[in-house]
Amino acid sequence: MDNKQLTQLTEYSWKIEPYGEMRVPAIIYAxxxxxxxxxDKVSxxxxxxxxxxxxxxxAYAMPDAHWGYGFPIGGVAAFDPDNGGIVSAGGVGFDISCGVRNLLTGLTLQDIEPVKKKLADSLFRDIPAGVGSTGHIHLNKKEMDSMLEGGxxxxxxxxxGIPADLERIEENGRMSGAVPSEVSDHAKKRQRDEMGTLGSGxxxxxxxxxxxxxxxNTSKVFNITEGDIVISIHCGSRGLGHQIGTEFLKRMVITASQHGxxxxxxELACAPLLSAVGKTYLGAMRAAINCALANRQIITHLVRKVFKHFFPEIHLNLLFDVSHNTCKLEKHIVNGKEKQLYIHRKGATRAFSPGxxxxxxxxxxxxxxxxxxGSMGTSSYILAGNTGNDVLSFSSACHGAGRSMSRRKAFKTWHGRQVTDELAERGIIIRxxxxxxxxxxxxxxxxxxxxxxxxAHYAGLARKVAKLQPVLCIKG
Amino acid sequence: MNYRKECYWEHFAHEADIGIRGYGNTIEMAFSQAATAMIAAICDVSKVKPMIRQDIYCEAPDNELLLVDWLNELVYAIAVRHMLFSQFDVNIENSCLKATAWGEPIDISRHQPAVEVKGATYTELKVNKDSNGKWMAQCVIDV
Structure with a gap:
């Protein structure tokens, strides 16, 4: 990025002073x-x-920010409904409530080493992944609405799953304010065969x-120690969320001028939070959040069944479940006053601080x-929301590595077989x-x-707690 | 792929997603090539047999919105019919698109689909005709 227009605030934060039609500054953490x-597209x-x-x-950009559509991926922005604030379908993204769930196993690498290949095969067989894969659960109309309402x-x-799982999921596993009737038949039909599927990409x-x-200290609270085996699930609201994103992006493009x-x-299509389109989108988007939470819960159930077969004595507990494509109503202090704001996090994780x-x-x-x-061969990390990040980024942090190379170039650079073999040499199994x-x-x-x-750590957004190295990866 | 004949398609770089672009002597050809470019982001189009028919209809206030609608109708058909498409016959009149797409059910081992298209976006969205009368239709698809 051309840094001429940036003012460096600290070693890890940069500011673009408002000019032209900018209403507020832009701040980038990196x-x-x-x-x-x-x-350059990020700025x-x-x-x-x-x-x-x-x-x-x-308007904030997280350290993993990259070129998105409308909002950058890694973008965070808060809007005040009482001051003409808007909600943007592009500011949430197509994969509504895409997120990561982490499960604790209580096992070590030594425990799984003897069954590693069989475990990979079983997970690959039992968790539907990839384009065109279908789930084992097919919901009728009434069940679909209950799922969209209940997450x-x-x-x-x-x-x-079990009730104890719920307190370890954002919103206790159920996003309130979901309106299943605002979700189109097309979106519901697209989800019909996709419950409990991982997706692709x-x-x-x-x-x-x-x-x-x-x-x-924090790792003790999170119940993780060096050598532990954990499981990460990364997926979202599947076809239902994609269809809601598609439909509302268009509606917001067409109605923007009516709202002045x-x-x-x-691509920045949006609608006032208090407008009919804005309210309808919020109801549908919250239903999609519930769809993503239900989806990750069903996949958890499938993973537990596989692990039970190999390790009958263990139970996989949740560490936590976060979503990184959302718009949520939250309380924040702005200029000493408490405000109810709609926080868009697109490719950014909510990171509530202690207390x-x-x-x-x-x-x-x-x-x-x-x-x-991370990506499939590299590390993932567990962090914790840091004190003071409400002022820095409306309690938000990064969400992943972000691509440095286009898919097309990657496909021309590597062969799938070669990547799988190289990772296998490092002890990482890909299916x-x-x-x-x-x-x-x-x-x-x-x-x-x-x-x-x-x-993210040094900017004060979230504290590093642990680093994870992949052992086996099921890729859609 | 990117050969100079009357209609063709290509991909253009986008950091996280994929840019698709179709060219043709008519807007219909450019739309049909853009659809081929989208399928090519998923798999090798030459491996998709044009056996089963899917009719598509959509309308929009302008050509650019119509392109996004057309691609999104295909994304929907791919998702709910579990199909891939390789041939397209597109007709456009007064911002109304009537098309037929031919394809077959997804065969994971033969098609090796790499990504699922979540939707066509308004990013880099352009539909225009150059001074030689050649049409171009492009946008970024979210994968």
Missing amino acids: DADLIDQMD EQIINVAKLPGIVSA AQWAVESGY NHYLEVQEVVKVYDI IILPDR HEELPTVFKQSGQPVLIG SPTSRGVAEEAPGAYKDVKAVVNA
């Missing part, structure tokens, strides 16, 4: 190297976000080893677990229905997740 690697897009009506304080709570009531299920603990909104770019009233008791002192996915998919997701096509996580 070190100088990450800024160097960032596409262009974050500047555009700063022009939207009702934006509060600043992971619905899943637990339907036998997928950068979505995965990984068995990982905790290779380093940075913060002993001049869009700097059509936050919405945190479950177990995390009150540590702060919220923040789960950061995927598509070798082209593996090539496009090659570790070398992603930015260095370590640099992203360090920037």
